Amino acid sequence: MRLKNALIIAALLSLTAGTAAAEDIPIKIGVLNDRSGVYADLAGEGSVIAAKMAVEDFGADAKGFKVDILSADHQNKPDIASNISRQWIDQDGVDVIADVPTSSAALAVNEVVREKNKIFLVSGAASSDLTGAKCSPNTVHWTYDTWALAHGTGKAMVEQGGKKWFFITADYAFGQALERDTTAVIKAAGGEVVGSVKHPFPGQDFSSFLLQAQSSGAQVIGLANAGGDTINSIKQAAEFGITQGGQKLAGLLIFISDVHALGLQTAQGLVLTEAFYWDKDDGTRAFAKRFAERSGGKMPTMVHAGVYASVLHYLKAVDAAKSKDPKLVMAKMKEMPSEDPLFGKGKIRPDGRHVHDMYLFEVKKPEESKGPWDYYKTLATIPADQAFRPLDQGGCPLVK
Amino acid sequence: MQSSLSDPVPLESLREAGIPAPQRGLFIGLAAVVLLAPFLVYPIFAMKVLCFALFASAFNLLLGYVGLLSFGHAAFFGMASYISAHAARVWGWTPEIAILSGTVVSALIGLVFGALAIRRQGIYFAMITLALAQMVYFFALQIPFTGGEDGIQAVPRGRLFGVIDLANDTILYYVVAVIFMAGFLFIYRVVHSPFGHVLKAIRENETRAISLGYAVNRYKLVVFVLSAALSGLAGATKAIVFQLASLTDVHWTMSGDVILMTLIGGVGTIIGPFVGALILVGMTNDLASFGAWVTVIEGLVFVACVLLFRHGIVGVLSAWLKRPL
């Protein structure tokens, strides 16, 4: 274990060789996420662990960096998120805020960080507005976004023959946006949407909507909702025998932690898009093993991976800029290509979007799984240049 | 004779004696605290306390002086914050007009709620206001202008009267302090006016008030609308302070919070709601990292208040000092 750490540190040192060690730069990183609610497993303490691993792997101590990591629970509420980040920056001298799942909370932090001129490394949030209309020169959106999920799942499903879709959509801005984006993709790929129904948010009973989906003759039922709503829809779909009837469920915002909670018996056959799977290659497996040792056996989610990679890249940029001035560091982060064992090679675009490959997965049947956390088979790899919204279509004012 | 929830402290003789000298001292003390606060604590925290103190005072006007327990005040607080945020952000109105528009909308919602809810008393009144507020919550969730889950973000603080830049926390603090003091003194005036005496008469014995020829329902409706408007004023101001309006403000837990603040401080006392807001805001701030324990502690405080000290902190203090506070 030690040896492996040392090797990674050595590798990273060699990357930055030639630059003089920065003189005692104190850095405060605030990991702000959901620690008690629906996204506590997706992000939560795991993101703090991932940030700490990034600091260690970077070799902060050896380079004379003094990195402090703070964490707090925003309870998925934008007002709490905005309060905490304001207070962190005003009173605790936090330089970087990382993670922040739940789009509403992330958009709130986005504004605070822009106003106070600090740096925001988003991993957990989904909204593609963060690099679109509401993009900020202080924000990097690392892991995924709604556009990438809608396109990944929508396009690939149509290509595999799922041409007729029915949407079950959470009736609020987020759900509607997800349905709209996916519909556009489906139509462009030659599929059609035979119907859709908006369910109250948050919902408990989805049977009525599932029944409508069942009788619609659709091949794919798209779940344009999130969290508990998606989990309940999938559970009740199993109860009404929907997947046995030959229809496929496509989760537009569902993560490996949800699959873990649902169990393979219920979740089998579900198709979804993610940016990271722990069992992808040796690099991800090595990271996952170290991570699991610290998290009580839980494997890292793509959000954890994104926190690790974005914090690592940030520290490299500070090292290269020899300063933590947000403007200089952001310029360096966008100028330097990123490289880490989890996402491979990537880059940050002018709008703050980090681009890398995305993957379309199908959840295994219980008999296909070799053990705990062996959940996905890869259906397709979506190359980086197609995985994210083209730079000129987001409406980001930073793009000229 | 059952003791009423709004029955404050056995101090009737003192309470009726006009505006007594001790209260002047109370106001000066409160004004001093409000003036000095930004030098002692984080100004944004102080502003939050003032917004909630005004909200709780407005709620107390209804519970403490008419005996009506509303479980739906989040609707006024939350909708006003949406309206004021939208007016400031999308229409580019100056903050004072934005806040005013939020207040007016809350007053109108209050009129509709009030007209429906005052048909019943007691727990029915509470359940009806709760259900109506839940309707407003779903409305806020679905209607596009509120931004659903995202809320309305990046609300500009703007320039007061188009002149004074509110970006500075200290300047904004004093603007909020003026709004709070104005609302607070207005409530005090209402309670101690002839109108306020009729309200108390209704609280003590509604049947007798009716037989004395008072149009009880009209009085109740007026005070309900006033309470809604002042709650709206608090919510609208909060939206400008935090540059954000979100579902939290319109969710029913917010209605529970304002009840708790009033209860801790002391129902039917003058500064009780202020003290309650200070305690609850401070508590949620310090305990934020404990997640769901905040809910448990809030629940325990509720239970303790109801079982052990129904007059709240200020109520107990006031009985001890034999002075209305």
Added chain:
Amino acid sequence: MSYAYVQVAMSMFGISTNALFGQLLLGLINGAFYAVLSLGLAVIFGLLNIINFAHGALYMTGAFVAWMLLNYLGLGYWYALVIAPVAVGLLGIILERTMIRHLYRLDHLYGLLLTFGLALIIEGLFRNRYGVSGLPYVIPKQLAGGWNVGFMYLPIYRAWVIAASLVVCLVTWFLIDHTKLGSYLRAATENPRLVGAFGINVPRLITLTYGFGVALAAFAGVLAAPIYSVNPIMGANLIIVVFAVVVIGGMGSILGSIVTGFGLGLIEGLTKVFYPEAASTVIFVIMAVVLLIKPHGLFGKAG
């Protein structure tokens, strides 16, 4: 003739009669939960004059007790159906004897506030321990699967929910309206002093009533466990809808609360077909209308 007319109307909305029957049946299932919960509230209100705000939290506790019995003791659904209501009923009895009891001579609003506080404590404790993602609870083997009933695929478990809750509701109604114990209860509601003078232990009657009322909530919780994920916040939103159901029905009769519960479930089911956007608000709209026409509710007594 009229059937044809209905079909024309249906096709105008683009919905087949088959689908409509399916949706009505589903509405009835939701109505079953409303009925059992509002019945419990009505029983408690009748004797204690308290609106039990903790009802939703105790419903959730019932579901959790079922989950815990299965995961910690290996006792399945059928045991839970009996044990959970008893356990939660006992918890209710403890709450009544230690806390709620002290409020009877005070304003009824204190009861509402106390039970609200209790609801926060119970929900907070479960959230701390189990998070809010929800825990899975599998449908018991005997009730798994479904029938094709022509117009829809009806999961057997859903049919069981309707049957079980109807039976419980009717037995409760029978107990209160047609037995000696029920007559004591009704008499104690009208005049506790007089009933006490007849040598009936009224405080004990009150305690047992509260225990029974919350046991009904727990029963509904066990019924809900296999359908919805077992979740600490499952009761919080439901209870507000049930409050609206209670306001619509009025606190007049036991039968009234049962009928209102099932009826509103049906109306909500129809809304989900014709205008799903309003599904979460339709009950509140009905409440507003009923208040305008009959301020004391459909089955309520004036005064």
